Amino acid sequence: MGSLKKNGGAILSRIATSNQHGENSEYFDGWKAYDKDPFHHSRNPHGIIQMGLAENQLCVELIKDWIKENPKVSICTPEGVHQFSDIAIFQDYHGLKEFRQAIAHFMGKARGGRVTFDPERIVMSGGATGANETIMFCLADPGDVFLVPSPYYAAFDRDLRWRTGVEIIPVHCSSSNSFKLTVEAVEWAYQKAQESNKKVKGLILTNPSNPLGTILDKDTLKNLVRFVTRKNIHLVVDEIYAGTVFAGDNFVSVAEVVNNVDSSEIDVDLIHIVYSLSKDMGLPGFRVGIVYSYNDSVVSCARKMSSFGLVSSQTQLMLASMLSDDQFVENFLMESSRRLGIRHGVLTSGLKKAGITCLTSNAGLFVWMDLRHLLIDRNSFESEIELWHIIIDKVKLNVSPGSSFHCTEPGWFRVCFANMGDDTLDVALRRIQDFVSKKNKLAEKSSDNDEIIQNNSVKKQKWRQSNLRLSFRRLYEDGLSSPGIMSPHSPLLRA
Amino acid sequence: MKQLSTKVTSNAHGQDSSYFLGWEEYEKNPYDETKNPNGIIQMGLAENQLCFDLIETWLAKNPDAAGLKKDGQSIFKELALFQDYHGLPEFKKALAEFMEEIRGNRVTFDPTKIVLAAGSTSANETLMFCLAEPGDAFLLPTPYYPGFDRDLKWRTGAEIVPIHCSSSNGFQITESALQQAYQQAQKLDLKVKGVLVTNPSNPLGTMLTKRELNLLVDFITSKNIHLISDEIYSGTVFGFEQFVSVMDVLKDKKLENSEVSKRVHVVYSLSKDLGLPGFRVGAIYSNDEMVVSAATKMSSFGLVSSQTQYLLSALLSDKKFTGTYLNENQKRLKIRQKQLVSGLEAAGVTCLKSNAGLFCWVDMRHLLDTNTFEAELELWKKIVYEVKLNISPGSSCHCTEPGWFRVCFANMSEETLDLAMKRLKEYVESTDSSRMISKSSHERIRSLRKRTVSNWVFRVSWTDRVPDER
Numbered sequence: 001m002g003s004l005k006k007n008g009g010a011i012l013s014r015i016a017t018s019n020q021h022g023e024n025s026e027y028f029d030g031w032k033a034y035d036k037d038p039f040h041h042s043r044n045p046h047g048i049i050q051m052g053l054a055e056n057q058l059c060v061e062l063i064k065d066w067i068k069e070n071p072k073v074s075i076c077t078p079e080g081v082h083q084f085s086d087i088a089i090f091q092d093y094h095g096l097k098e099f100r101q102a103i104a105h106f107m108g109k110a111r112g113g114r115v116t117f118d119p120e121r122i123v124m125s126g127g128a129t130g131a132n133e134t135i136m137f138c139l140a141d142p143g144d145v146f147l148v149p150s151p152y153y154a155a156f157d158r159d160l161r162w163r164t165g166v167e168i169i170p171v172h173c174s175s176s177n178s179f180k181l182t183v184e185a186v187e188w189a190y191q192k193a194q195e196s197n198k199k200v201k202g203l204i205l206t207n208p209s210n211p212l213g214t215i216l217d218k219d220t221l222k223n224l225v226r227f228v229t230r231k232n233i234h235l236v237v238d239e240i241y242a243g244t245v246f247a248g249d250n251f252v253s254v255a256e257v258v259n260n261v262d263s264s265e266i267d268v269d270l271i272h273i274v275y276s277l278s279k280d281m282g283l284p285g286f287r288v289g290i291v292y293s294y295n296d297s298v299v300s301c302a303r304k305m306s307s308f309g310l311v312s313s314q315t316q317l318m319l320a321s322m323l324s325d326d327q328f329v330e331n332f333l334m335e336s337s338r339r340l341g342i343r344h345g346v347l348t349s350g351l352k353k354a355g356i357t358c359l360t361s362n363a364g365l366f367v368w369m370d371l372r373h374l375l376i377d378r379n380s381f382e383s384e385i386e387l388w389h390i391i392i393d394k395v396k397l398n399v400s401p402g403s404s405f406h407c408t409e410p411g412w413f414r415v416c417f418a419n420m421g422d423d424t425l426d427v428a429l430r431r432i433q434d435f436v437s438k439k440n441k442l443a444e445k446s447s448d449n450d451e452i453i454q455n456n457s458v459k460k461q462k463w464r465q466s467n468l469r470l471s472f473r474r475l476y477e478d479g480l481s482s483p484g485i486m487s488p489h490s491p492l493l494r495a
Numbered sequence: 496m497k498q499l500s501t502k503v504t505s506n507a508h509g510q511d512s513s514y515f516l517g518w519e520e521y522e523k524n525p526y527d528e529t530k531n532p533n534g535i536i537q538m539g540l541a542e543n544q545l546c547f548d549l550i551e552t553w554l555a556k557n558p559d560a561a562g563l564k565k566d567g568q569s570i571f572k573e574l575a576l577f578q579d580y581h582g583l584p585e586f587k588k589a590l591a592e593f594m595e596e597i598r599g600n601r602v603t604f605d606p607t608k609i610v611l612a613a614g615s616t617s618a619n620e621t622l623m624f625c626l627a628e629p630g631d632a633f634l635l636p637t638p639y640y641p642g643f644d645r646d647l648k649w650r651t652g653a654e655i656v657p658i659h660c661s662s663s664n665g666f667q668i669t670e671s672a673l674q675q676a677y678q679q680a681q682k683l684d685l686k687v688k689g690v691l692v693t694n695p696s697n698p699l700g701t702m703l704t705k706r707e708l709n710l711l712v713d714f715i716t717s718k719n720i721h722l723i724s725d726e727i728y729s730g731t732v733f734g735f736e737q738f739v740s741v742m743d744v745l746k747d748k749k750l751e752n753s754e755v756s757k758r759v760h761v762v763y764s765l766s767k768d769l770g771l772p773g774f775r776v777g778a779i780y781s782n783d784e785m786v787v788s789a790a791t792k793m794s795s796f797g798l799v800s801s802q803t804q805y806l807l808s809a810l811l812s813d814k815k816f817t818g819t820y821l822n823e824n825q826k827r828l829k830i831r832q833k834q835l836v837s838g839l840e841a842a843g844v845t846c847l848k849s850n851a852g853l854f855c856w857v858d859m860r861h862l863l864d865t866n867t868f869e870a871e872l873e874l875w876k877k878i879v880y881e882v883k884l885n886i887s888p889g890s891s892c893h894c895t896e897p898g899w900f901r902v903c904f905a906n907m908s909e910e911t912l913d914l915a916m917k918r919l920k921e922y923v924e925s926t927d928s929s930r931m932i933s934k935s936s937h938e939r940i941r942s943l944r945k946r947t948v949s950n951w952v953f954r955v956s957w958t959d960r961v962p963d964e965r
Contacts, residue, residue, distance in 0.1 A: 011688075016625040016789035023792060060572045067563075067571065076554050076561030076806060084554070085547040090773040091614075091766070126613055126797035127578070133796050137650055141500050142629075163624050163650070163793070201498060232498060278578075285577040285801030301503040305650070308617045309797035313773030314806070 015163055022157040027404040030388070034398045041423060049428045052398045054210065054365045055419040056244065056282035058339040059332060063281070066328050073321040075314055083317065090313040093306045095124050099316040102323035103290060109329050110243035110280055115255040117292060123302045125289035126309025128240045128276035132159040132204075134291055134305045135272055138298050139234050140166045140201040146236075147171050147189050147203045149181045151368075151405035151412070153210045153238075160204065169193055171203075172408045178359060179212055179368075181205065183223045190231065202234030202270075208241040208251065211405045211414035212368045213361030215245065218252045225257050229267045236272045243280030243333055246341035247362035258294060268294035277319070279365060280336070286315045340365070340418060343425070347417045350429035354436040358415075365418040369399070372411030374439070384410040395435045397428055508645045517875075521885040526911065536915045539885040541697065541853045542906040543731065543770035545827040546820065550769070553816050560809030563802060570805070577801040580794050582611040586808035590778060593811045594763060597730045597821065602742040604780060610790040611804075612777035613797030615727050615764035619646045619691075621793045622760055622779055625786050626721050627653040632685035633723075634676045636660050636668050638856075638892035638899070640697045647691070656680040656687070659895050662858075665847060666699055668692075668707045673714050689721030689758070690714065695728040695738070698892045698901035699856045700849030702732060708744040712755065721758045730768030730821060733829035734850025757783040765807065767853060768824070774803045828853070828905060831912070835904040838916025842923040846902075853905040857886070860898030862926065871897040882922045884915055 030052055039047035072079040075087050090096065097119070104117040125131035140146060142165025148156060150170035160166055171189040173179040186203060193200045203224065208215045216224075228235040237254040245251040258268055273292040278284035288311050291302045323329060347367060348358055359368040375383040381403050388401040391413075402412035417425060502508075517539050526534035554561050563571050577583065584606070591604040612618035627633065629652025635643065636658040647653055658676040660666040673690075680687045690711060694703040703711075715722045724741040732738040745756050761780040766772035776799050779790050811817060835855055839846060847856040863870040868890050875888040878900075889899035904912060 012783075012785055012789070013625055013628050013631075016785060021789075021792045055576060057572070057576065060575055063575070064569065064571045074561065077558075078555065081551050081554055084551050085544065088547065088550075088771045088773050089542055089544060091775070126617075126795075130796045138500055138503055139498075141502075144500075158792070158795070163796075234498070283575045285575050287578070287798050287800050295499075297499055297503055301499070301508075304508045304645070307614075307645070308620055308650075309613045310775050312775050312800035312803045314803050315800045318802075 020158070020162045022154065022162075025404070027154070027401065030392050030398040030400070033392050037396075039396070039424065039427075045427075046396065048392065048396045048398055049424060049431075050398050050419065051415050051417070051428060052400045053419045054279070054416050055284065056279055056336070056340075056365055057419050058282070058343065059336045060282055062328075062332050062335060063283070063322070066322060066325070067318070070321060070325075073318045075317060087313045087317050090316075091310065093124070093303055093310060095122070095311065096313065096316045096320055098320035098324070099311070102320045103288075106323040106329060107242075107275060107290075107292075109326075110333060111251065111253045111255070115253055115259060117255065121292050121294070121299050123291040123293070123299060124306045124309070124311045125291055125302075127278060127284070127287045127289040128238060128274050129155070129159050129289065130287075130309035131274040131276065131289040131291045132156070132236075132238065133162075133164060134302050134309075135236055135274060135293075135298075136160050136164040136166050137305060138293075138301050139236070139272075140164065143167065143199070144201040145169050145193055145198045146201060147186060147193070149173055149185075149205050149209075151179070151211055151402060151407035153206060154400075154404050154406075156204075166201075167198070169198070169200075170406055175359075175370075175409055175412075179209075179214070181216065181220060181224075183220065183227050186224065186227060190233075200231075200233055202236060203228060204236040204238065206238040206240065207254070208239075208245060208363035210241065210364060211366060211400070211402075212359055213364030213366055214359065214368075215251050215363050217250075218257075221252055221254060221257050222261055225254065225261055225271065226265050228270050229265060232267070232270070234270045234272065236274060238274040240274065240276045240279050241364050242275070243336065244340055244365060245363040246337045246344060251363065270295070272298060281332075286319075287311060288315065288319065343417045343422075346422075346425060347415070347429070350425075351432065354429075354433045356432070356436070359412075366414050366416040369413045369415050370411065371413055372409070374436075375411050378411060381410045387411075388413070391435075395431050397431065502650060508649050517879055517885045517887065520879055524883075526883070528911070533883065535879065535883045535885050536911060536918075537885050537906065538903050538915060539887045539901070540906045541767065541901075541903050542772065543767055543824070543828075543853055544906050545831065546770060546824050549816075549820050549823060550810070553810060553813065557809060557813075560806055563805060574801040574805055578798060580611075580791055580798060582609075582799065583801065583804040583808055585812065586799075586804040587611070589808045589811035590763075592814075593817055594729075594780075596814075596817055597738065597768070598740050598743065599737055602740065602746055604742075608780055608782060608787055610779040610781070610787055610794055611799045612779060612790075612794055613775045613799065614766060614772070615725060615762050615777040616642065616646050617775075617794075617797040618762045618764070618777040618779045619643070619723070619725065620651060621790050621797075622723055622762065622786075623647050623651040623653050624793060625789050626723075626760075627651060627688045628686075630654065630685065631688045632656045632680045632683075633688060634658050634673070634680065634690045636666075636672075636692060636696075638666070638698055638889055638894035640693060641887075641891045641893075643691075653688075654680075654683075654685050656683070656685065657893055657895075658690075662847075662896055662899070665701070666696075666856075667704065668710065670710055670714075673710070677718065687718065687720055689723060691723040691725065693725040693727070694741070695726075695732060695851035697728065697852060698854060698887065698889075699847055700852035700854055701847065701856075702736065702738060702851050705739055705744065708739060708741055709748070712741070712744055712748065712750070712759070715758060716755050719758075721760065723760050723762060725762040727762065727764045727767050728852050729763070730824065731828055731853060732851040733825040733832065736850065738851070757781075760786065769820075771807075774807070775799060776803065776807065831904050831909070834909065834912055835902065835916070838912065839902075839919070841916065842920040843927070844919070844923065854901050854903040857900045857902050858898065859900055860896070862923070863898050866897055868897045874898075875900070878919075878922070882918050884918060 034048045034050050037047045039049045071077040074080045075084045100119040100122040103122050104119040107117045125134050145167045148168050148170055150172050160168055171185050173181055190200055258271055271294045275290040277288040293299050357370050372378055374387055377383040384401055384403055391397055391399055400414040521535045521537050524534045526536045587606040587609045591606040594604045612621055632654040635655050637660055656676050656679055658672050677687055711722055729738050741759055745751055750756050763778045765776040781787050845858050862874055871888055871890055878884050887901040
């Protein structure tokens with residue numbers, strides 16, 4: 001839909017009619033298929049298992065219990081309703097002071113207490129989605145460029161570019177060095193952009209990484225900070241997965257670097273952090289995004305912009321209490337890490353049994369799975385998409401193909417592990433193991449390869465012709481779709 | 496400035512205007528009955544604080560909704576994970592029905608055409624992103640809500656061209672004013688994409704008449720442009736007349752499924768009618784599928800918290816509650832407005848006749864030294880610093896005539912309002928006595944005549960006053 005829609009002459013904006021939101025891509029197919037045929041242990045045991053959703057569902061019971069034990073944090077309970085009117089009218093874009101303090105405190109705890117955050121720099125936003133867009137509005141004008149290491153979170157195409165007019169240029173990372181980001185690669189991308197007369201305003205990266213699940217080492221992060229200082233460009237670090245590190249103690253927040261690098265080498269006015277409670281705490285529905293900047297003008301501007309996406313005061317009040325409860329927070333973070341670590345271990349060892357390796361990782365809610373050996377043509381993204389369709393159709397798993405994250409090498413897939421029960425993960429692993437062993441047997445007969453290709457292109461055509469409505473789905477792998485995506489047990493489905 | 500965007504360095508956010516400066520003064524010295532009885536009384540805040548008791552009572556009777564439960568079963572987990580930008584279906588259904596109820600069930604709203612947003616602040620900005628390119632213009636009748644400068648223009652790059660309205664006809668929109676504004680935009684080489692009105696009006700507190708609404712629909716039809724009707728105050732109408740929405744007019748003109756109806760969009764919010772601005776609940780209603788589709792995606796940048804959606808879906812689905820609430824809300828607003836108007840009258844001050852909103856549009860032209868905006872600002876400063884009332888000067892609302900002020904009445908107790916009126920009366924009497932010495936008697940008679948003869952004087956009987964209900 002590249003042309004402007006003409007509504008008898010009255011035209012909608014280019015933003016409204018373009019595809020820049022990225023939601024019409026074919027990566028949607030897996031979600032559509034899941035919606036049509038969602039897995040359920042008893043009701044639909046052969047349905048598709050959702051492994052494309054980066055959600056942290058492992059510790060929600062801990063939060064529920066805390067809320068039960070603390071009725072006064074709700075403005076709706078008899079114990080808390082006396083606060084109702086004050087909270088109901090509170091729309092100050094500074095946010096509740098206790099909320100900012102609690103968030104700052106929590107952010108420190110999620111980073112092992114190695115760094116503290118200033119509540120006066122905490123600015124609210126509509127989730128990290130809102131935070132990333134806001135920071136772009138503050139740092140860049142339409143046409144300006146931000147560099148992003150690839151593979152990267154697919155929704156950045158929408159969040160960073162769509163309404164802001166900012167351009168993204170990827171800094172390609174490759175498997176040859178385990179997809180590690182190097183300053184040299186950033187430097188190279190920066191120079192190339194300059195040569196094309198593009199104005200680079202900064203570098204934005206997610207650390208821990210989505211989709212890789214890896215963390216940046218301290219030296220690289222320090223060198224990146226030095227690099228942006230030298231070039232006088234911004235560094236935005238999306239630390240939305242900071243609290244999901246489940247092994248080792250080596251996550252280094254850029255905040256630590258700010259404290260530890262010589263002040264002559266770093267211009268703190270260039271350093272900004274994006275955060276959210278959607279992954280660490282598993283509360284994406286409550287829309288808690290944070291912009292944290294060391295630049296006073298950015299704090300001030302982002303705060304004014306937060307009017308477009310404030311956190312509901314009802315939610316602020318509840319979280320202010322919860323996140324100030326040290327005992328709860330410490331226990332939660334520890335338990336969440338522990339469960340994530342176990343889950344990660346189960347998945348990676350299960351995949352290993354099927355001869356599948358993953359990128360070594362110690363954070364995030366997913367693994368970066370290597371299926372290059374299963375591609376018909378290791379250099380073709382068409383092969384990757386065909387394999388992906390087989391995984392959805394035959395193995396009945398919705399995983400996310402690397403190309404949807406702008407990976408430059410075909411054959412990598414992101415597989416989520418924290419959005420389901422243990423049993424479901426077991427079923428998923430068994431299916432993978434069955435599929436691989438069957439495929440190995442089939443591979444002995446070369447003619448079967450041709451059959452598979454033919455079947456897949458027929459299937460692909462059928463899907464493309466299908467009339468499934470887009471409008472009931474949220475298309476990004478980290479988003480939820482219609483209530484169908486929730487556990488079939490959900491009472492909301494019956495509403 | 497370290498290479499920041501132009502948005503940071505410009506002041507298109509509009510926050511340096513006097514509208515916000517008054518707030519800053521208030522923050523430094525806020526009135527409190529006991530702790531700071533000489534502080535500034537906040538009358539610049541269009542909040543509805545009159546009916547919280549009704550909601551609190553409802554909460555006490557509905558523990559399930561309060562406790563994030565459904566049929567006794569906790570749905571905390573589902574809500575914690577729910578971030579579908581289509582919104583909770585039962586919430587949109589309840590919201591659609593609530594909007595219908597406010598309009599006397601004369602028109603229907605389809606829940607699938609509702610897009611949720613983080614307050615009407617976000618809803619208005621989102622609509623701009625959908626309908627206008629940077630540099631395109633929307634026509635707005637003056638005076639208008641100061642926040643529009645930020646919401647409609649700041650990050651979108653859209654422009655506002657004013658439709659000048661004047662006190663000579665009660666600030667109503669006329670055809671010639673519309674045409675003039677359109678031509679002015681063309682002179683400035685701006686492409687007009689639509690008209691945006693707030694109905695009932697902020698800051699006037701009046702409802703658009705059927706004549707004006709018809710005029711607007713005809714105008715956008717002939718120019719092939721959009722009409723946005725921000726109906727955020729639709730549930731605050733307290734007069735005898737019913738609220739007439741642009742949707743009523745489309746229905747009357749049998750344009751409901753027409754091509755024109757696709758260019759009419761309604762914005763709503765629960766911040767004024769229900770007095771819940773903290774919960775950030777806004778909505779866009781559009782008959783254009785593409786607008787709904789694009790706006791829905793954009794709502795990702797400002798979704799409504801799922802726990803808030805759930806609570807409000809239960810609240811608004813309770814028809815007994817909504818019926819009682821709307822009635823009671825209107826009653827209390829009417830009483831409070833009367834209290835303000837009669838208090839003003841006792842100080843020799845009149846206001847535009849109005850029957851909606853949380854404020855009055857007050858005529859203080861006779862208190863100006865000269866008929867200029869400088870004089871208006873001088874008067875405003877005196878009112879803020881000497882009379883200790885934060886009210887909003889008309890210039891901050893882009894009014895073309897100096898001397899008008901917006902004064903809110905629903906965000907304080909009855910006693911505080913009384914005190915505010917006393918202070919104003921004292922001030923006017925003190926300036927009156929000094930004026931009487933300097934002004935000619937001819938001028939005195941003229942200003943007295945204005946007060947008695949003007950069509951816009953709202954006369955109230957002193958026997959209508961009732962004791963405070965909170």
